[in-house]
Amino acid sequence: MSTIIRIAFRNVIRHKRRALITAITMMVGIGFFIALDSLYNGLDRLSVDDVINFRDSSVKIFSAAYDADRESYPLDKGIPDTTAVGAWLEQDKRVVAVTPRTQFLAQAGNNRDSVYVIGNVVDPVSDAKVFLLKNALIGGYFTQRAGSDRQVIVGKDLATKLRLSVGDTVVLAASTRYEAQNADDFTIVGLLSTSDPALNKSSVFITYDAANDFLDLGGLVTEMDVRLEPRASLPATLADSTAVAAATKAAFPTLAPYSFQDLNKGILTVLKQKRAWGYVMMLFLLLIAAVGIVNTVLMSVYERIREVGVLKALGFRGREIVRMFILEGFFVGCLGSLLGTALGALINCYTIYVGFSLAKFGDVGGGFVFWGTLRGEWNPGSIIFAVIFGMVVAMVAAYIPARSAARMTATTALRFV
Amino acid sequence: MTVGETILKLEAVRKSYVKAQRSVEALRGIDLTIQKGEFLAIVGPSGSGKTTLLNIVGCLDLPTSGSVLYDGRELGRMTETELSAYRKENISFVFQSYNLIPVLTVQENVELPMVIERRFSRGEMRSKALEIIRAVGLDQMADRYPRELSGGQEQRVAIARALVKNPIVVLADEPTANLDSHTAEEIMSLMEAMNRQRQTTFIFSTHDAMVQKHARRVIVLHDGLVSEDRKEAA
Numbered sequence: 257m258s259t260i261i262r263i264a265f266r267n268v269i270r271h272k273r274r275a276l277i278t279a280i281t282m283m284v285g286i287g288f289f290i291a292l293d294s295l296y297n298g299l300d301r302l303s304v305d306d307v308i309n310f311r312d313s314s315v316k317i318f319s320a321a322y323d324a325d326r327e328s329y330p331l332d333k334g335i336p337d338t339t340a341v342g343a344w345l346e347q348d349k350r351v352v353a354v355t356p357r358t359q360f361l362a363q364a365g366n367n368r369d370s371v372y373v374i375g376n377v378v379d380p381v382s383d384a385k386v387f388l389l390k391n392a393l394i395g396g397y398f399t400q401r402a403g404s405d406r407q408v409i410v411g412k413d414l415a416t417k418l419r420l421s422v423g424d425t426v427v428l429a430a431s432t433r434y435e436a437q438n439a440d441d442f443t444i445v446g447l448l449s450t451s452d453p454a455l456n457k458s459s460v461f462i463t464y465d466a467a468n469d470f471l472d473l474g475g476l477v478t479e480m481d482v483r484l485e486p487r488a489s490l491p492a493t494l495a496d497s498t499a500v501a502a503a504t505k506a507a508f509p510t511l512a513p514y515s516f517q518d519l520n521k522g523i524l525t526v527l528k529q530k531r532a533w534g535y536v537m538m539l540f541l542l543l544i545a546a547v548g549i550v551n552t553v554l555m556s557v558y559e560r561i562r563e564v565g566v567l568k569a570l571g572f573r574g575r576e577i578v579r580m581f582i583l584e585g586f587f588v589g590c591l592g593s594l595l596g597t598a599l600g601a602l603i604n605c606y607t608i609y610v611g612f613s614l615a616k617f618g619d620v621g622g623g624f625v626f627w628g629t630l631r632g633e634w635n636p637g638s639i640i641f642a643v644i645f646g647m648v649v650a651m652v653a654a655y656i657p658a659r660s661a662a663r664m665t666a667t668t669a670l671r672f673v
Numbered sequence: 674m675t676v677g678e679t680i681l682k683l684e685a686v687r688k689s690y691v692k693a694q695r696s697v698e699a700l701r702g703i704d705l706t707i708q709k710g711e712f713l714a715i716v717g718p719s720g721s722g723k724t725t726l727l728n729i730v731g732c733l734d735l736p737t738s739g740s741v742l743y744d745g746r747e748l749g750r751m752t753e754t755e756l757s758a759y760r761k762e763n764i765s766f767v768f769q770s771y772n773l774i775p776v777l778t779v780q781e782n783v784e785l786p787m788v789i790e791r792r793f794s795r796g797e798m799r800s801k802a803l804e805i806i807r808a809v810g811l812d813q814m815a816d817r818y819p820r821e822l823s824g825g826q827e828q829r830v831a832i833a834r835a836l837v838k839n840p841i842v843v844l845a846d847e848p849t850a851n852l853d854s855h856t857a858e859e860i861m862s863l864m865e866a867m868n869r870q871r872q873t874t875f876i877f878s879t880h881d882a883m884v885q886k887h888a889r890r891v892i893v894l895h896d897g898l899v900s901e902d903r904k905e906a907a
Contacts, residue, residue, distance in 0.1 A: 259788045261880030388876045529784075566772040569733060571761030571789040670768070 260576060264583035268591075271556060278552040279592035285545025286642045289538050291640075294632030296534045297608065300527045301490050301633055303451075303516040307520060309388040310450045313355075313481035315501050316514045317341065322478050329361050329626070330358075330373070335478040335511065337491040341480060345506055350484045350496050353385035354475035354608035359468065362430035364410065364460055366418040371460045373414065375430060377467040386483040389461065395422035395446035408468070409461040410441035412449040417457075420444060428460065432472040440470055489633060495627055507574035516642025542645055549592070553585055557657035564661045565669030574662035578655065585654025589647035597643055607632030680841055680874060681707040681730065686739035687723050688897075699725040701897035702739070709841070710872045712865060714879055714888035716838060721894040723878040724846055731844045732760040743841070761789060765835035767845035767877075771827040773819040776858050779806060779830050780815040786838045805833045808870075809863060825856035829863060836867055845877035861887040 268275045308314055318326065322333035334554055335341060337354075340355045360378040363370045380398040389409065390397050398407050406506060408426060420426055422444050429439035442462065448455055467473045487493045494517055501515035517524060564577055611631035661669065679827045688700040699722045706714065715723050726733040735756075741748040743763065765786065784804040787793045793801065793889060806815050811830040819827055828848060835843045845864070849857035853890060865887050865892060868875050877883055886905075893901035 259785070262781070263774060263776055270776050389834050562772065563774065566768070566774070569731075569760075570786055571757065573757070667728050670772075 259577075260331055260580045261583060264580050265351075265587055267556075267560075267584055268587045274410040274552055274556060275588050275591065278588050278650075279595055281545050281548035282589070283468075283550070283595035283599050285542045285548075286593055287648050288381075289542055289642045290597065290600025290635075291632070292534070292541070293539050293635055293638040294600070294604045294607055295630070297490065297532060297633035297635050298611075298631045300531065301493075302630055303523065303527060304490060304493070304516065306451045307523060308483075308516065310392065310452055310502055312514075312516065312519050313386050314484040314516060315502060316484070316519060318478065318512045318514070320433070320510050320512045327361050329471070329478075331360060331476060332430070332473065333356070333368055334358070334478050335480060338477045338480060341464075341504075341508060341511065345500075345504065346478075348500060348503070348562050350500060352483040352485055353382060353383035354480055354482050355386040356480055357383070358464075358473060358476055358478045360430050360467075362428050362460065362473060364414065364418065365427045365429070366420055366424075367427060370419060370429070371414060371417060371458065373460050374465075376459060376461045377464055377471070377473065378454040378461055386481050389448060392448055392450045392529065393397070393446040394449055395444070397446055399445065405425055406440060406442045406466045407445045407463065408466075409448055410444055411459045412447040412600050413453070413456040414443065414458060415447050419435040420649025422447060426460075428455055428462075428470070430471060432586065433474065433476060434468075434472055436472070438472075440564070442466070444544040451512050503608030506652075517581040521557065525555070539574075541643070542649075544647075546653070549650050550656075553581075553588070553650065553653040553659045555583070555660055557581055557654070561661050561669050564664065565666050567669075568666035568669060569661075577662040578658045581654045581658030582651050585650040585652075586647060589650030592650065593643040593646035596646060597639060600639065600642070602643065604632050608634065612624060643665065678709050679706055680686050680709045680744060681705075682740075682742040683730070683743070684740045684800050686726075686736045686741060688722075688729060688734070688895065689737050696899065699897055700729070700736070703897075703899055705892065705899065705902075707842075708874065709874055710868070710870045710891055711764055711870045711874050711876070712875045713890045713892065714885050715876065715892050715894060716879055717894035717900075719869070719880075721802070721895040725897075726894065727846050727876065729880055731755050732767060732841070736788065738808060738869055761786075762838070763841040763856055764841040765843045765891060767828070767831045767835050767843060767848045768799065769847040771819070771824070771831045771851075772831055773827055773834070775819050776819055778816050779811060779822070779833075782819070783833045786834060790838060798881060801837055802833075805837045806830075808867070810834075811835045823856075824852050824860060827854065828856075828860050836871065836873060838851050839871070842876060844872040845875065846878055847879060849879065849881060854883060857881065889906055 291396050319333055319335045322330060325333065338356055345351050345354050356379055360375040361379070362373050362375040364373045378518060392411060395410065408428065410426060415421060418426065424444050426444055427439055428442055429437065434439050438620040448459065450456060482500065487496060490612065497515040498517060501513040501518065504511060504513040539656050562586045567577055608631055681876060685701050685704040686700055686703040687698065689696055689698040703726065717723055729736055733750060739783055751759065765831065774785065777785065780802050783806055784798045786803065787798045791882060803815060806812055809832055811826060811829055814822065814826065823832065849860055852860060861884055867873060885891060889905050891903050892899055
């Protein structure tokens with residue numbers, strides 16, 4: 257066996273130019289596969305992070321009573337003891353911050369037209385630790401002057417529809433906690449421009465100070481939102497979300513905690529389908545590389561058929577000859593996979609640690625806004641897959657012509673020109 | 674087995690094959706008996722059947738009809754595996770274009786038949802290879818690769834490779850065809866010396882009259898038949 261390994265290895269070295277061309281073909285295929293996979297992961301992460309940062313947080317908690325009637329945004333079924341729940345959550349090392357929110361149905365108008373909206377009552381200080389509304393604002397955030405003028409942040413598209421801008425007044429009308437109708441003027445301090453069209457088109461944000469008066473809330477909190485420590489990979493992020501939601505349910509059975517997966521099954525399904533198509537495209541990339549490998553290995557085998565004849569005349573068995581060529585394919589595959597992994601890792605280093613700013617894409621229409629930085633993500637599974645794929649393709653590519661060469665009689669192989 | 678004992682017997686050997694959709698009869702009934710220690714040349718014009726005869730004698734090919742007996746064993750009755758094993762143990766080849774394995778050194782090329790046989794330890798293979806390399810006068814070149822050798826040196830290595838496992842017979846197809854006359858003379862002298870020292874049977878094909886004169890027996894083939902079988906003066 258050692259002689260077969262020696263012959264195979266030295267043949268790779270002897271035909272180093274051809275081996276290098278094959279390895280470079282593999283390097284490009286595998287390298288771009290790894291890099292594209294990383295970017296796909298990054299895109300998935302960006303989508304999930306946007307939902308976490310602007311809409312759902314990492315874990316969302318309702319009271320069980322509110323949860324049963326959640327679609328109608330009731331203002332009489334809040335979380336009884338938010339302080340106790342908040343204190344318990346903050347003991348968990350994974351929890352970064354907790355904030356209360358209260359959602360209500362309202363109409364926003366400009367004295368001529370009005371639009372149904374979902375109102376969000378927030379505590380500006382703690383909310384900014386859980387959500388990143390501040391990062392997606394045109395204009396400013398709430399100015400903290402307790403009990404002072406009524407301020408509101410509205411979605412950018414909503415403001416456009418009502419022909420309003422920062423500094424203008426919007427009229428909000430809603431039922432109070434005790435089902436009395438109330439309407440009041442709010443000053444727009446900021447316009448929200450996120451990647452979530454629903455937030456941009458039909459959301460308003462006011463403070464608890466304003467809402468306690470406007471809606472007679474009396475401090476009612478209908479949901480608590482939890483921000484968890486950022487994790488390097490999406491699966492780890494989702495796992496943390498599930499674990500914290502489950503622990504909260506165990507500690508507070510009367511609450512209804514929701515993990516990211518619970519709230520966003522649809523998004524995760526779409527991401528999964530998108531990923532499947534992405535893999536199909538990336539596999540095409542690898543197959544193109546595979547064609548290059550097959551071609552060069554075929555040349556290598558056919559050039560050396562006389563050598564096969566000599567080995568057979570000396571007493572080598574067919575399977576030993578096949579093994580020798582497969583080993584050559586393996587060595588070239590190792591080299592190509594190694595180079596491909598290095599190239600992929602290099603591109604990943606840039607995409608993961610520097611990233612691509614999406615700000616320049618801006619508003620692409622249809623309410624979709626690109627913002628932030630697209631970063632890749634390490635995916636050891638796909639790196640291992642690409643490396644194994646490269647080696648297997650190189651070995652299979654070597655096997656097919658080697659088998660036909662090994663089946664030749666020594667005399668035919670020796671006469672082969 | 675002693676010198677003069679019959680090692681190979683061909684009886685009414687015929688070989689035909691299809692070439693360009695035409696049946697060609699390369700051998701048309703060869704009867705031949707070869708004794709141990711012979712130094713035998715097969716001569717004849719191109720297409721007379723020299724290479725086909727060598728391939729059959731070398732168990733690389735089987736006759737269409739007739740029988741080939743080595744030590745009284747009929748080759749046609751052996752399975753492919755038995756034939757391969759017999760060839761591995763008893764027959765060696767020297768090719769016209771040397772056919773050394775380019776990625777192995779002189780010593781590794783010479784060790785190759787023993788590696789395939791799997792009968793020898795690493796040390797035994799090494800010492801046997803060095804001994805035969807010394808015998809063919811290349812002891813200073815054991816670590817060189819074929820590309821670093823001249824044509825004559827390569828053919829010496831091929832002869833060493835053929836002799837290292839002490840075969841019953843060495844078959845050489847036009848062993849000097851690619852060499853200049855001086856080197857060809859050296860190679861023939863070497864083969865002759867090896868034949869005398871080791872009593873190994875050498876059967877070689879040639880066109881060359883100078884090469885022919887080294888042979889102690891000459892078989893002339895013509896259109897697939899033995900037209901002359903003569904003993905030369907030693």
